[in-house]
Amino acid sequence: MKKFYFLVILIFLTGSYSIANSVPKDTTISAEKRFAKAESYIDAGNFEEAVVMYESLLREDPNSAILNFYLGYCYLNITDKKDRAAKYLKKAVQDIPEGAESETYIKVIGKTKELEGVPLEAMYFLGKAYHANYKFQEALDVYNKLLVKLPPKSEDFEKAVKREIVYCKNGIELTKNRVEMEVIPLTNLSSAYSDHSPVLSANEETLIFTSLRDGNKGKETADGQWAEDIYISQKIDGEWTAPKPISENINTKGNDASISLSVDGKQLFIYKDASGNGDIYYSESENGQTWSKPEKLNENINTKYKETHASISADGQYLYFISDRDKQKEEGKLFKQKIGFGGLDLYVAKRLPDGTWAKAKNLGSVLNTNEDEEGVFVHPNGTLYFSSKAHNSMGGYDIFSSTQNEEGVWSKPVNIGFPINTTDDDLYYVVNPASNTAYYASAQQNVNALNKADLYQIGFGDGNFQNIALYEGILKLENDNPLDSGVIYVRDPESDELIGTFRPDKTTGKYFMLLSPTKDYLISYEESGYEPAVDTLPVARTNSFLQKMSANDLGVTTLYKPSKYADYAIAINDIMFEFNKFVINEELNPGVFESLDKFAEYLSKDKSLNLQIDGHCCKIGTEKYNVKLSAQRATFVKDYLVKKGVDAKNITIKEFGYSTPIAINQNSDGSWKEESMKFNRRIEFKVTGENAPKVKVVNLQVPDKFKVNKEL
Amino acid sequence: MLKNKNINLRAVEPYDVETLYKWENSSDLWRISNTTVPISKHQLTQFVQEASLGIFETKQLRLIIDFTETKKTIGCIDLFDFDPFHKRAGVGILVFNKEDRQKRAAFDSLNLLIDYAFNFLELHQLYCNILIDNEASLNLFKKVGFSVTAQKKEWFWTGKYWLDEWFLQLLNPNRI
Numbered sequence: 001m002k003k004f005y006f007l008v009i010l011i012f013l014t015g016s017y018s019i020a021n022s023v024p025k026d027t028t029i030s031a032e033k034r035f036a037k038a039e040s041y042i043d044a045g046n047f048e049e050a051v052v053m054y055e056s057l058l059r060e061d062p063n064s065a066i067l068n069f070y071l072g073y074c075y076l077n078i079t080d081k082k083d084r085a086a087k088y089l090k091k092a093v094q095d096i097p098e099g100a101e102s103e104t105y106i107k108v109i110g111k112t113k114e115l116e117g118v119p120l121e122a123m124y125f126l127g128k129a130y131h132a133n134y135k136f137q138e139a140l141d142v143y144n145k146l147l148v149k150l151p152p153k154s155e156d157f158e159k160a161v162k163r164e165i166v167y168c169k170n171g172i173e174l175t176k177n178r179v180e181m182e183v184i185p186l187t188n189l190s191s192a193y194s195d196h197s198p199v200l201s202a203n204e205e206t207l208i209f210t211s212l213r214d215g216n217k218g219k220e221t222a223d224g225q226w227a228e229d230i231y232i233s234q235k236i237d238g239e240w241t242a243p244k245p246i247s248e249n250i251n252t253k254g255n256d257a258s259i260s261l262s263v264d265g266k267q268l269f270i271y272k273d274a275s276g277n278g279d280i281y282y283s284e285s286e287n288g289q290t291w292s293k294p295e296k297l298n299e300n301i302n303t304k305y306k307e308t309h310a311s312i313s314a315d316g317q318y319l320y321f322i323s324d325r326d327k328q329k330e331e332g333k334l335f336k337q338k339i340g341f342g343g344l345d346l347y348v349a350k351r352l353p354d355g356t357w358a359k360a361k362n363l364g365s366v367l368n369t370n371e372d373e374e375g376v377f378v379h380p381n382g383t384l385y386f387s388s389k390a391h392n393s394m395g396g397y398d399i400f401s402s403t404q405n406e407e408g409v410w411s412k413p414v415n416i417g418f419p420i421n422t423t424d425d426d427l428y429y430v431v432n433p434a435s436n437t438a439y440y441a442s443a444q445q446n447v448n449a450l451n452k453a454d455l456y457q458i459g460f461g462d463g464n465f466q467n468i469a470l471y472e473g474i475l476k477l478e479n480d481n482p483l484d485s486g487v488i489y490v491r492d493p494e495s496d497e498l499i500g501t502f503r504p505d506k507t508t509g510k511y512f513m514l515l516s517p518t519k520d521y522l523i524s525y526e527e528s529g530y531e532p533a534v535d536t537l538p539v540a541r542t543n544s545f546l547q548k549m550s551a552n553d554l555g556v557t558t559l560y561k562p563s564k565y566a567d568y569a570i571a572i573n574d575i576m577f578e579f580n581k582f583v584i585n586e587e588l589n590p591g592v593f594e595s596l597d598k599f600a601e602y603l604s605k606d607k608s609l610n611l612q613i614d615g616h617c618c619k620i621g622t623e624k625y626n627v628k629l630s631a632q633r634a635t636f637v638k639d640y641l642v643k644k645g646v647d648a649k650n651i652t653i654k655e656f657g658y659s660t661p662i663a664i665n666q667n668s669d670g671s672w673k674e675e676s677m678k679f680n681r682r683i684e685f686k687v688t689g690e691n692a693p694k695v696k697v698v699n700l701q702v703p704d705k706f707k708v709n710k711e712l
Numbered sequence: 713m714l715k716n717k718n719i720n721l722r723a724v725e726p727y728d729v730e731t732l733y734k735w736e737n738s739s740d741l742w743r744i745s746n747t748t749v750p751i752s753k754h755q756l757t758q759f760v761q762e763a764s765l766g767i768f769e770t771k772q773l774r775l776i777i778d779f780t781e782t783k784k785t786i787g788c789i790d791l792f793d794f795d796p797f798h799k800r801a802g803v804g805i806l807v808f809n810k811e812d813r814q815k816r817a818a819f820d821s822l823n824l825l826i827d828y829a830f831n832f833l834e835l836h837q838l839y840c841n842i843l844i845d846n847e848a849s850l851n852l853f854k855k856v857g858f859s860v861t862a863q864k865k866e867w868f869w870t871g872k873y874w875l876d877e878w879f880l881q882l883l884n885p886n887r888i
Contacts, residue, residue, distance in 0.1 A: 580847050
């Protein structure tokens with residue numbers, strides 16, 4: 001992936017240089033040797049070292065046009081020193097010989113050729129130097145002059161210049177408006193080396209990224225960094241912990257780069273270039289601590305061509321990825337490939353029921369262009385973020401967003417704006433579910449004055465959970481037995497179609513789901529050897545799911561071993577009540593009337609069953625009042641069942657007032673603890689009789705920390 | 713204007729239309745106000761205009777409740793189905809926001825209105841209807857002197873079940 005990260009014009013210049021005048025020499029190394037060395041540094045991409053050489057040479061021969069050209073070219077390739085390039089290139093262009101080598105641009109690429117004087121490219125690079133520093137008009141002036149000077153039959157050079165002209169024009173438009181944002185450096189994650197490609201779990205508590213830092217497994221590379229390894233950090237008490245190498249299973253001596261993380265932070269997608277063509281791998285974690293050995297995704301994703309990046313949808317059902325598999329169409333035009341025309345495109349594949357991936361589909365011409373698309377991220381609300389060199393980029397890769405309408409048609413990509421997008425390459429941008437924070441790596445924002453990308457968080461003000469329902473909770477087994485195969489299936493209640501599969505953390509049982517709030521969901525919690533629990537999540541009916549629930553609100557679902565209810569015929573939930581109310585509120589008890597109706601029908605058919613309804617209250621108010629209220633609650637439910645056909649003789653009611661809480665009523669300072677106390681306003685069903693095991697009574701799920709045995 | 717230290721009751725003004733529009737169309741309240749269809753701003757504007765005609769013509773009176781100190785508008789109190797021959801009227805009260813409740817505003821408003829109804833309009837009695845699950849309202853009306861004289865069985869259909877409704881009366885102690 002690194003090869004896409006830095007913009008390097010693939011130009012391989014070899015010049016001849018002779019010391020023209022008699023300035024005293026640096027006698028330790030001859031000028032020719034230093035010149036040759038500098039060129040080998042350029043070849044390796046180590047422009048900082050090349051600069052040192054050229055600067056020493058230029059001190060001896062300040063007016064050498066070719067030295068000014070090379071030094072300017074080097075500065076242009078050092079991210080935080082691009083502002084110095086123009087000064088030298090301006091000098092160099094003054095000495096472009098009349099009728100400079102006609103096809104220099106084409107001939108020097110990929111070939112060794114001796115340069116006789118400053119080539120026309122100096123103007124091209126001068127334009128780029130202005131462009132890099134947002135001097136779009138100056139750049140346009142240089143490019144327009146260059147176009148006039150271009151010799152015939154230099155179509156490719158002309159095309160490249162014209163592309164730069166478009167970038168400049170886009171830049172002028174895009175920089176008219178600034179995106180309002182706050183940039184926060186993630187200083188305790190970044191190092192003195194490049195750190196990039198942050199990926200996050202949807203609760204923003206796990207951050208995984210790629211680093212070229214010292215201490216990595218691989219070798220030091222020519223540019224003075226280390227082969228990419230993947231690091232992980234957790235947010236604890238609002239602070240990111242010191243990043244650790246993610247796993248011995250994942251990091252190798254080669255490049256290993258993080259590209260996508262599932263919303264629950266348990267499935268990591270990895271880029272590796274072990275076979276030289278770039279492929280996407282997958283690793284899974286059961287507990288966020290240990291990670292499985294990466295497995296290569298199937299041949300529908302990985303081909304003999306390059307696959308460089310991917311993003312898994314929030315429901316885990318779609319993989320968006322980048323590939324240049326249509327390269328075969330361009331075969332025979334390899335030269336064009338080399339200078340970056342055409343190539344990488346966006347694709348999507350659907351997950352098959354067996355967990356593998358179906359045949360991939362190109363996302364089409366609205367998003368894909370004949371230039372490169374890279375770095376894809378699919379937001380939980382369905383918005384696709386990706387980088388492209390085309391559309392209205394202001395230079396190199398810019399980040400764009402697009403949304404899909406109901407017919408699946410993608411909207412025209414929108415440039416996400418300046419200054420997130422810069423004149424340089426902008427890639428690997430991820431956005432939190434609330435759409436008010438993006439995580440991003442940039443070398444331009446870097447305050448350490450190092451030519452290396454660092455990680456940033458960008459804040460955009462208020463959150464907006466449009467089109468997303470976040471739902472988190474805890475899955476437990478009875479007696480706190482540890483989870484093993486624990487899994488949560490989310491289905492469409494009408495079609496029974498599987499919408500998503502979520503795996504709770506095996507240690508804590510925590511799970512995290514992101515769903516579209518446009519419909520209801522049928523959720524089944526399963527663990528082998530335990531009775532599954534089924535729940536409906538009426539996302540559509542309540543707006544509260546549109547907000548991220550705080551950790552205090554975690555709902556706990558407990559699974560039990562098959563018991564007396566092994567083959568129950570009907571289930572009935574205990575019912576919660578509003579404060580000081582004895583009529584049923586359906587919002588507190590979704591689906592309560594449908595299930596009471598079914599229950600009534602069942603009881604009216606089996607007269608051997610006896611039902612006891614116990615009424616309970618919270619602790620507010622006098623004992624006498626609450627005894628009356630608890631009786632009213634039980635009576636209300638009894639009356640409802642009798643109206644629906646149950647024989648009144650078979651129902652008894654009992655009023656408990658506030659004598660039998662299941663949840664804590666008060667804080668330690670005596671104030672009411674509403675989030676817990678509400679569980680006490682309830683009725684409980686008790687079924688007796690020979691066929692009682694046929695009726696499963698589901699008690700209210702009180703979170704552990706609210707349970708009454710903790711009230712001492 | 714009827715007022716005490718805590719609240720004052722005033723006539724409806726044209727600028728109250730927006731607020732009334734919000735209250736009348738808050739579906740939570742339809743259960744209480746016996747309404748099942750939304751009401752338009754036009755209807756409300758008309759209502760406000762007609763209010764100036766006086767209770768003897770419109771058979772109803774709506775007064776807006778403001779906190780005396782902050783002048784914040786918090787609700788309204790109504791006399792409806794005013795019957796000058798039998799000298800009686802129904803009473804309804806609304807304090808819209810939960811945070812404004814439990815501050816004696818409703819209690820004070822009712823007392824002011826009762827005083828006005830008995831001593832100025834010289835009514836023989838006031839009455840009201842309260843759904844059986846509305847304990848807070850029941851307590852309020854009992855506190856100002858109303859008593860339950862009837863329970864109307866299965867009076868109100870909630871969509872899922874029937875609710876009974878209390879009928880409360882307060883007779884004017886000074887009138888025959």
